[in-house]
Amino acid sequence: xxxxxxxxxxxxxxxxxxxxxxxxxxxxxxxxxxxxxxxxxxxxxxxxxxxxxxxxxxxxxxxxxxxxxxxxxxxxxxxxxxxxxxxxxxxxxxxxxxxxxxxxxxxxxxxxxxxxxxxxxxxxxxxxxxxxxxxxxxxxxxxxxxxxxxxxxxxxxxxxxxxxxxxxxxxxxxxxxxxxxxxxxxxxxxxxxxxxxxxxxxxxxxxxxxxxxxxxxxxxxxxxxxxxxxxxxxxxxxxxxxxxxxxxxxxxxxxxxxxxxxxxxxxxxxxxxxxxxxxxxxxxxxxxxxxxxxxxxxxxxxxxxxxxxxxxxx
Numbered sequence: 001x002x003x004x005x006x007x008x009x010x011x012x013x014x015x016x017x018x019x020x021x022x023x024x025x026x027x028x029x030x031x032x033x034x035x036x037x038x039x040x041x042x043x044x045x046x047x048x049x050x051x052x053x054x055x056x057x058x059x060x061x062x063x064x065x066x067x068x069x070x071x072x073x074x075x076x077x078x079x080x081x082x083x084x085x086x087x088x089x090x091x092x093x094x095x096x097x098x099x100x101x102x103x104x105x106x107x108x109x110x111x112x113x114x115x116x117x118x119x120x121x122x123x124x125x126x127x128x129x130x131x132x133x134x135x136x137x138x139x140x141x142x143x144x145x146x147x148x149x150x151x152x153x154x155x156x157x158x159x160x161x162x163x164x165x166x167x168x169x170x171x172x173x174x175x176x177x178x179x180x181x182x183x184x185x186x187x188x189x190x191x192x193x194x195x196x197x198x199x200x201x202x203x204x205x206x207x208x209x210x211x212x213x214x215x216x217x218x219x220x221x222x223x224x225x226x227x228x229x230x231x232x233x234x235x236x237x238x239x240x241x242x243x244x245x246x247x248x249x250x251x252x253x254x255x256x257x258x259x260x261x262x263x264x265x266x267x268x269x270x271x272x273x274x275x276x277x278x279x280x281x282x283x284x285x286x287x288x289x290x291x292x293x294x295x296x297x298x299x300x301x302x303x304x305x306x307x308x309x310x311x312x313x314x
Contacts (some may be wrong), residue, residue: 003312027076027193030144039081041137045069049128059098060105061171067106070135071175072255076194078184079139083116087132089125145192150210154190154260154288162254163247164226169255187269192259200249201309216286218298223248253308
């Protein structure tokens with residue numbers, strides 16, 4: 001049972017109440033707590049030593065990544081982050097100076113994005129470190145963008161470049177908060193999420209929630225330089241080959257935005273984006289279709305894509 005099968009099993013019959021606008025199954029929970037003009041976003045995420053970082057990772061970058069992952073999910077709802085709680089689980093033989101540096105990295109990103117760190121919990125965890133963040137945010141009432149709104153004919157877009165994140169980006173990425181809010185203010189997005197597990201995996205969440213399929217254009221995939229270099233280094237070695245395009249689809253930890261909107265708006269969006277965010281690439285990588293699944297179109301035609309993104313326990 002992989003991560004997503006376990007989640008489906010555990011969330012099959014969760015209790016709910018009248019405050020829940022959207023619960024398990026999206027990037028954040030959306031709650032109506034009676035705040036005028038705003039809905040509340042609620043998110044939790046964790047980073048674990050040996051999975052999301054190593055013993056050699058600079059501690060400031062560990063703290064930054066722990067918060068940035070949650071911020072990316074707030075961005076995936078076009079929201080604004082407000083306050084966070086931090087749970088820190090440490091081995092008994094921890095280094096207090098390193099832990100303080102973890103908070104330096106976390107606090108710096110919190111200050112940059114207007115997030116208050118309002119408390120948390122410390123506990124012992126044998127053998128390895130774990131940091132869990134619970135983050136609150138807001139989104140204008142009636143404006144949360146979920147995963148279940150994709151329509152046949154929609155254009156599929158991603159920001160930035162994909163693949164090769166282990167070369168450094170996974171520790172240094174910028175959550176796309178401003179970009180997501182700008183998109184929501186100026187265009188009618190049908191779906192929006194962030195790319196944490198790879199395009200081939202995360203796009204399937206939108207397709208399953210919307211009961212549609214997708215065709216991706218291999219030539220349109222914005223493959224990162226890091227992914228291309230990794231593919232070249234593997235060539236001629238005993239390491240299993242991984243083409244750069246496949247890395248862009250499956251590596252994960254890109255933390256870019258993935259969204260869909262009506263295809264007639266695509267050209268207008270691309271023109272406006274270049275004016276607003278000239279340093280950040282925006283790519284139309286495919287379209288939503290009626291047939292279930294993901295199809296990858298190359299010079300030989302369209303073929304069903306069986307590759308998936310990263311999944312815990314797989």
